[in-house]
Amino acid sequence: xxxxxxxxEGPYTHEASDSAYNFVKAAIExxxxxxxxxxxxxxxxxxxxxxxxxxxxRNIVTRWSELAKAHNLDMVVCIAAAQRRGIMDENEAKRQGxxxxxxxxxxxxxxxxxxxxxxIQCDRLVTFGD
Amino acid sequence: MSDEMDxxxxxxxxxxxxxxxxAPYGTIYAxxxxxxxxxxxxxxxxxxxxxxxxxxxxxxxxxxxxxxGQKNFSPTYRALxxxxxxxxxxxxxxxxxxxxxxxxxxVDVIVMDRAELAAKLDEQDVxxxx
Numbered sequence: 001x002x003x004x005x006x007x008x009e010g011p012y013t014h015e016a017s018d019s020a021y022n023f024v025k026a027a028i029e030x031x032x033x034x035x036x037x038x039x040x041x042x043x044x045x046x047x048x049x050x051x052x053x054x055x056x057x058r059n060i061v062t063r064w065s066e067l068a069k070a071h072n073l074d075m076v077v078c079i080a081a082a083q084r085r086g087i088m089d090e091n092e093a094k095r096q097g098x099x100x101x102x103x104x105x106x107x108x109x110x111x112x113x114x115x116x117x118x119x120i121q122c123d124r125l126v127t128f129g130d
Numbered sequence: 131m132s133d134e135m136d137x138x139x140x141x142x143x144x145x146x147x148x149x150x151x152x153a154p155y156g157t158i159y160a161x162x163x164x165x166x167x168x169x170x171x172x173x174x175x176x177x178x179x180x181x182x183x184x185x186x187x188x189x190x191x192x193x194x195x196x197x198x199g200q201k202n203f204s205p206t207y208r209a210l211x212x213x214x215x216x217x218x219x220x221x222x223x224x225x226x227x228x229x230x231x232x233x234x235x236x237v238d239v240i241v242m243d244r245a246e247l248a249a250k251l252d253e254q255d256v257x258x259x260x
Binding site: 040041113115119 | 144146158159166175256
C-alpha cells in the first residue's frame with residue numbers, strides 16, 4: 001500500500017511524532033511504500049537539527065533523519081508553518097535575511113500542495129496529532 | 131477506494147473532507163487548517179468541510195479579535211465559495227450544545243445530525259482533521 005503520513009505535533013511535548021516514527025518504520029518493514037511524511041503545525045519543530053535532548057532520551061529529530069537516509073524517505077516541512085516557527089533551510093534563511101538556518105538532514109521545506117498531493121497519490125493518508 | 135475515483139483530464143478526483151473540531155483562536159489549528167483547504171482548491175478535488183465540537187465556533191458571526199491581538203480570519207470562510215468549496219457541513223448536536231443556530235453562522239451551511247455526518251465521513255477518500 002502507498003501511504004502518506006501527516007505529523008501535526010512537535011517533538012517531546014506530544015507523542016504524535018514518536019507514534020508516526022514507529023508507524024513509518026513498521027509500515028516499511030511490512031513492505032509498504034511511504035510516499036511522503038509531511039510535517040505541519042508544530043510538527044515542523046521535528047526538523048530542527050539544534051535539538052539536543054538529555055543523553056538518556058531519544059533524539060527524535062536525528063531518528064527521523066536516519067530513517068529517511070536508510071529508506072530514502074521524502075520528509076517535507078510546510079514552508080508557511082516553518083516560517084512562523086523559525087525553521088529555516090539555507091535558501092529560506094538567505095531569502096528572509098536570517099543569520100542562520102537549522103533544518104536537519106533529510107528534511108526539505110516545501111508548500112502545502114505537497115500534503116494535498118500526497119492525499120491524492122496515496123491509498124491512505126494517516127494523521128498523527130490531536 | 132480506487133474504484134470510487136473518477137478520472138478526468140488524466141487526473142484523479144478524490145473526496146477530501148477537512149474536519150474542523152477546534153475553536154478559532156485558542157490554538158492555531160483552525161487558521162492553519164484553512165490554509166490547507168484553500169490550497170486544496172487548486173488541485174480540483176471534491177472538497178468539503180465539516181464543523182463539529184468547538185469547530186462550530188469557527189463559523190460564528192461577529193468575531194472580534196481586537197483585544198486578543200490576533201487576526202480575525204473568519205471572513206475567509208465567506209471567500210470559500212469563490213474557491214468552489216461550498217459543501218460546509220455542521221453537526222447539529224455540536225451546534226445546539228453550544229446554544230447556536232444556523233442564523234448565528236456567517237456562511238450558508240448544511241446542518242446534519244451526528245449519524246448523517248458520520249455517513250458523510252464514511253464516503254470520503256481523504257479525511258484531514260484539525
